[in-house]
Each structure stands twice: as structure tokens, then as C-alpha cells.
Amino acid sequence: MNIAVCVKHIPDPNLPGELDGQRLKREGVQGTLDPGDEFGVETALQLKQAHEGEVTLVSMGPPQALEGIRRGLSMGADKGVLVSDDSLQGADALITARVLAAAIKRTDFDLVIAGVESTDGYTGTMPSTLAELLGVPQLTFTNAIEATGDALKVHRQTVDGYQVVECSLPALITVTAGVNEPRYASFKGIMAAKKKPVEELSVADLGLSADDVKVAQNIVDISQAEERKAGEVIEDDGSGAAKIADYLKEAKVI
Amino acid sequence: MAKIWVFAEVNNGKVDTAALEILTKARELGGEVEAVALGPGSTDAAKELGQYGATTVYASDDEVYADYVAQPAAHALHELVKEHAPELILFATNYDSRDIAGRLSARTGSTLMSNCFDILGTDKARTTIFGGATVVDVALEGTPKIALVRPKSFEPEASGGEANVMPVEVDIPDDLKKAKRVERHEEQASGPKLEEAPIVISGGRGLQDASNFELLDQLAGAIGNAAVGATRAVVDAGWVPYAYQIGQTGTTVKPGVYIAFGISGATQHIVGMKGAKTIIAVNKDEDAPIFQIADLGIVGDALKILPQLIEEIKTRKG
Structure with missing residues (x-):
């Protein structure tokens, strides 16, 4: 089973985000493989x-997205493809899907795997757009996967529980954080990753035109959200529970 | 007049409340508001969609839309779009809608904006970034535009209209019947639904163990009319089912009172609950971000305070 995994290199989610004009600042920002992609x-x-x-x-992504690929390679993946092009700055989910679809079509794939949504952009629609462009079915929000050679059976999370969904390959799945426990890269894995092949491609290499990657959404205004003010914060000295009860009474809950 | 479409999910014969919220907003934009509903129960649902402002509802009760994930619905929508040319198509940020909207975007070549909490016109929508700290307005180009709106962004309000029902008769090719739902394990929890409960009690990692969620259930029982929720971290850890998850992924809640036990306040969680009228938080760490938005913060051990609070409420209620 040949598998293509979509991975994204993002600004470290544990650091406060910054804007660079109308875009998320990426230059000179500590980056990481999106934890959801692991x-x-x-x-x-x-x-x-x-x-x-x-x-x-x-x-x-930008050239430094290579680090994210290396991280996945050090976990044990075989090779990488990075599409990097100035014309892709500010790309929306549709453009991203077009680029990834073109890159994946060059591989001989049976299955495509992506996270449910990226941790920095969290649009959450790129994988289904990608599945449509690849002409394959999608099994989204999976948290349990059973595969035979040519078919899949998964648990797909929903608001009230889960559905069991089946389909034949080729297909695309998105995985939630509940699906497994990602392994750590070993020292040996990290060393081996440096020698694994990574193909670097431009938009033109993929045969896409300027129109295919033309951004159709632009930020026109940025403002600070009205902030909720912090209220009273007190140390629990044994009266914390009573204090909460008073509050609930005031709010006419009890 | 610009045509605005609302894609309405219908599950077990019930219209998704988020569709009614979005219809209410769409009416305000002043266009011609229409809805699309696909799957069993859709024709009956048209009446309610009409009451909330849809002048026409394109409906099909065909099981194919419920049996197979996304592909048949995206195909039917695409056929309808080609015929009726809407300017803007609005979806709720829900599971099935996200899947269908993503596919439609590929077919129509439409730019798609996700996580909107306001629609400013047929070509402009509003979202937040950085966990809700920064508001951005985004202009959308091309036709049709697609926007996904977070549930609970608008208050649903009926206008008392009546919809003209147009049956959808689109043939679904066999090669789009691939991802088949073969079983459903979906149960609604007893008590009020999380997104509708006036009081929400939720827990995070600070509860230390799955078994301690029992304390939240007891507190909910003591208060009454309360639902129990959780953070993504504890759902991922398998302590409680996904249905409990409040946040960016999961349910958005806007209760009168939100009580957080052992929740630090990651942005992913805050986005889903900051609309609560009153927030009460209990956490050991005085620097936990949740205290920055809480009306009442107690720095202390949730596991110590919970039993005390349950007793206190039982006593006060008599």
C-alpha cells in the first residue's frame, strides 16, 4: 500500500502568533511539524x-518547511516532496489542495492521509477539496482504522458518537489525535532522515498555471477583539466552594 | 438581487439549529434567501426552513445522501449551483458540511472561508485568529463564494415565511457511492444537550483521571439543567467520548454559566466557550490563561473543591 501523507510546517503553536501585514508571520519564526500531522x-x-x-x-510551504518533512522522515517515512514557490504566499485551502493534488498525482498512491485541520489555519476543508481533485472518496475524522489490502473500514467521529464507514482504495482519510500515539524519532532515525530523498518542486514543475494559484480571498481589515475582562481571582482557603455557590445563587442558577 | 444559499443539515428528521441561525443572518443581508436540504426528512424540514426565511428550499429525501459520505451531496449541490447560480453559499462548521463544502469548492473553483462568526455581505465575512484575540475581515472573490459559519454565531429568529419546495432530482453516478456508512453508534446523552444547556460544567487534565469525571456528573445533577463538557486533551486521552469536546474542534457553547475544573485555557478550548455569560474557573495554577477570562477564578484543587461544592449545593437547595 503506497501512502502519501500531507504534512505542514507551522509556526510553533506554543509561541504567541504574529501577523506580518495580512499574513501569519512565518519568516524568522520558530517552526515545527504540525503536531496534528504526526x-x-x-x-x-x-x-x-x-x-x-x-x-x-x-x-x-516556504523552503524551511523542509524541516517538517525531515521530522516525518526521521519517524520512518521513506521520502518527501516539497512544493515551494513565491507565488504560493497567502494561498487559501483551494490553492493548497490544487498544489498537493498535483504533487500527489505524480506518485503512485493507494491512500492519502491528512490531519483533520491544521493547527495554525484550521480551515478543515483542505482534505475534502483534495479528495475531490484526486477523484477519490474521503473518510474524515477517523479515530480507528482497519485496512485490508484494497479496502478500509474506519470509525468516523460525529457529534453524538461515531459511524463505521467503509470504502475501497484509493481513498483519502483524515485522522484525529485519538487515532494513535505517534512514535518518537530515534537518533538513528534522525541520522537516516538526512539521507532520504526529498524532491523540491515549483508551481511550474507541477504544470499549474498562474490562474490555478491566484488568491481569491484577502484580509481587508484587522482589529483587536473586545476582550473579556478578568474578574476576581482568589486563593482557595477552604471557602472556594461556598464562594462558587454564592456566585451561582447570584446568577439565579440555584 | 443576489441569491444567498444556506445548506441545511437534516439529521433524524431534525433541522440543524445552526442552519436556522444562518438563515436568520442571511435574511438580514437582504438578498434572495434559499436553502438546500439533502437526505431523509428534508422535504418535511422545508417548512421550518421557510419559517426562518428561505423562500425556496431545494430538497431531496433520497437515502443516498445519508448512506454515503459527502460525494453525492457535493455532486447534487454542484448541479444545483450550475442551474441557479447563487452568489454566496453558507454552511455551518459541522462535520458533514465541512466535507461537502470542501468538495464543492474543488468543483466550482470557489474560494472558501472557514470559521466565520459574522457575514458582512455577499462578498465579505469575519473570523478571528489567535484564539479569538484578533478579528479579521476577509473579502472573497469569484462566484459562488463559500463560507462556513461557526454554530452559535447568530440568534435564530423565525420570520414566519413559507418556502416553495423544489424537489431535487439529480442522478448520482455509481462511482460517487463509495464511502458507505455501514453502522451508526450515535446516542444523545441524557439531560440537556451540550450546546443548548443553560449551565455547562467541564473538565480538563487537572481532573487527573477519567474516573473523576463522575464528580462533574454529580455536580450537574445537583445543580440541574446542566450538561458536562471537556477539553480536547481529555477527549484525546479517551477519558470521555468526543461528544463532550468543547472548542475549536468540537462543540461551541454559549451558556449562562460555564464552570471549568482543571482547565488551563488553551486557545483551542477558549474559542468554544468564551461566549458564556458568566465564567467560573478552578485551577491549581494561578497563571492559567483561563483566569484571564473568568469572572470568578479559584486557585485551588478541583478534586478538593468539587465534593465540597456538590454538598454545598445540595444543602442550599434543601
């Missing part, structure tokens, strides 16, 4: 173990 890489590695094949990491 679950996708782990899923791919487990499927490869059971069904053989090759795991390819596919990413779109």
Missing part, C-alpha cells in the same frame, strides 16, 4: 508495516 505519519507507518509499500510525505 498522527497521520504514524498511521501511515503502521499501515506500511502491515501492508508494505512506501510512505511519501507531501508538503507545501
Whole structure:
């Protein structure tokens, strides 16, 4: 089973975000592989173990996104593809999907894996747009995956529980953080990752036109949200519970 | 007049409340407001959609839309879009809607904006970034535009209209019947639904163990009319089912009172609950970000305070 995993290199989510004009600041910002993507890489590695094949990491981003790919390679993926192009700055979910679709179509894939949503942009629609462009079905929000050689059976999370969804390959799945426990990269893995092949491509290499990557949404205004003010913060000296009860009474809850 | 469409999810014969919220907003934008509902129960649902402002409802009761994930619905929507040319298509940021909207975007070549909490016109919408700290207005180009709106962004208000029902008769090709739902394990919890409860009690990692969620259930029982929620961290850890999750992914709540136990206040969580009228938080760490938005913050051990509070409320209620 050959698997393409979409990975994204993002500004470290533990650091406060910054804007650079109308875009999320990425230059000179400490970056990391999106923590949500580690679950996708782990899923791919487990499927490869059971069904053989090759795991390819596919990413779109500035040149430093190579670090994210290296991280996935050090976990055990086989190779990477990075699409980097100045014309992709500010790309929306549709453009991202077009680029990833073009890159993935060059590989011989049976399955595409992505996170449910990115941790920095959290649009949450890129994978289904990608599935449509690839002409494959999608199994989204999965937290349990069973695969045979040519079909999948997954648990798809919903608001009130889950659905069991089946489909044949090729297909695309999105994985939630509940699906597995991503492995740590070993020292050996980190060393090996440096030698694994990563193909770097431009928009033109993919055969996409300027129109295909033309941004159709622009920030026109930025303002600070009205902030909720902090109220009273007190140390619990044994009267904390009574204090909460008083508050609930005041709010006419009890 | 610009045509604005609202995609309405209908589950078990019930219209998703978020669709009614969005219809209410769409009416205000002053266009021609229409709705699309696909799957069993949709024709019956048209009446309610009409009451909230849809002048026409394109409806199909075909099981194919419930049986297969996203592809049939995206195909039917695309056919309808080609025929009726809406300017803007609004979806709720829900599971099935996200899947369908993403596919439609690929087909129509439409730019898509997610997580909107306000629609400013047929070509402009508003969202927040950085956990809600910064508001951004985004202009959208092309036709149709697609926007996904967070549930609870608007108060639903009926206008008392009546919709003209147009049956959707689109043939779904067999090669779009691939991802098949074969089982459903979906149960609604007893008590009020999380997104509708006037009081929400929720827990995070600070509760230390899955078994301690029992204390939240007891407190909810003692207060009455309360629902229990959780953070993504504890849902991912498998302590409680996904249905409990409040936040960016998960449910958005706007209760009268929100009580957070052992929740630090990651932005992913805050986005889903900061609309609460009153926020009470209990956390050991005095620097926890949740205290920055809480009306009452107690620096202390949630596991110590919870039993005391349950007793206190039982006593006061007599």
C-alpha cells in the first residue's frame, strides 16, 4: 500500500502568533511539524508495516518547511516532496489542495492521509477539496482504522458518537489525535532522515498555471477583539466552594 | 438581487439549529434567501426552513445522501449551483458540511472561508485568529463564494415565511457511492444537550483521571439543567467520548454559566466557550490563561473543591 501523507510546517503553536501585514508571520519564526500531522505519519507507518509499500510525505510551504518533512522522515517515512514557490504566499485551502493534488498525482498512491485541520489555519476543508481533485472518496475524522489490502473500514467521529464507514482504495482519510500515539524519532532515525530523498518542486514543475494559484480571498481589515475582562481571582482557603455557590445563587442558577 | 444559499443539515428528521441561525443572518443581508436540504426528512424540514426565511428550499429525501459520505451531496449541490447560480453559499462548521463544502469548492473553483462568526455581505465575512484575540475581515472573490459559519454565531429568529419546495432530482453516478456508512453508534446523552444547556460544567487534565469525571456528573445533577463538557486533551486521552469536546474542534457553547475544573485555557478550548455569560474557573495554577477570562477564578484543587461544592449545593437547595 503506497501512502502519501500531507504534512505542514507551522509556526510553533506554543509561541504567541504574529501577523506580518495580512499574513501569519512565518519568516524568522520558530517552526515545527504540525503536531496534528504526526498522527497521520504514524498511521501511515503502521499501515506500511502491515501492508508494505512506501510512505511519501507531501508538503507545501516556504523552503524551511523542509524541516517538517525531515521530522516525518526521521519517524520512518521513506521520502518527501516539497512544493515551494513565491507565488504560493497567502494561498487559501483551494490553492493548497490544487498544489498537493498535483504533487500527489505524480506518485503512485493507494491512500492519502491528512490531519483533520491544521493547527495554525484550521480551515478543515483542505482534505475534502483534495479528495475531490484526486477523484477519490474521503473518510474524515477517523479515530480507528482497519485496512485490508484494497479496502478500509474506519470509525468516523460525529457529534453524538461515531459511524463505521467503509470504502475501497484509493481513498483519502483524515485522522484525529485519538487515532494513535505517534512514535518518537530515534537518533538513528534522525541520522537516516538526512539521507532520504526529498524532491523540491515549483508551481511550474507541477504544470499549474498562474490562474490555478491566484488568491481569491484577502484580509481587508484587522482589529483587536473586545476582550473579556478578568474578574476576581482568589486563593482557595477552604471557602472556594461556598464562594462558587454564592456566585451561582447570584446568577439565579440555584 | 443576489441569491444567498444556506445548506441545511437534516439529521433524524431534525433541522440543524445552526442552519436556522444562518438563515436568520442571511435574511438580514437582504438578498434572495434559499436553502438546500439533502437526505431523509428534508422535504418535511422545508417548512421550518421557510419559517426562518428561505423562500425556496431545494430538497431531496433520497437515502443516498445519508448512506454515503459527502460525494453525492457535493455532486447534487454542484448541479444545483450550475442551474441557479447563487452568489454566496453558507454552511455551518459541522462535520458533514465541512466535507461537502470542501468538495464543492474543488468543483466550482470557489474560494472558501472557514470559521466565520459574522457575514458582512455577499462578498465579505469575519473570523478571528489567535484564539479569538484578533478579528479579521476577509473579502472573497469569484462566484459562488463559500463560507462556513461557526454554530452559535447568530440568534435564530423565525420570520414566519413559507418556502416553495423544489424537489431535487439529480442522478448520482455509481462511482460517487463509495464511502458507505455501514453502522451508526450515535446516542444523545441524557439531560440537556451540550450546546443548548443553560449551565455547562467541564473538565480538563487537572481532573487527573477519567474516573473523576463522575464528580462533574454529580455536580450537574445537583445543580440541574446542566450538561458536562471537556477539553480536547481529555477527549484525546479517551477519558470521555468526543461528544463532550468543547472548542475549536468540537462543540461551541454559549451558556449562562460555564464552570471549568482543571482547565488551563488553551486557545483551542477558549474559542468554544468564551461566549458564556458568566465564567467560573478552578485551577491549581494561578497563571492559567483561563483566569484571564473568568469572572470568578479559584486557585485551588478541583478534586478538593468539587465534593465540597456538590454538598454545598445540595444543602442550599434543601
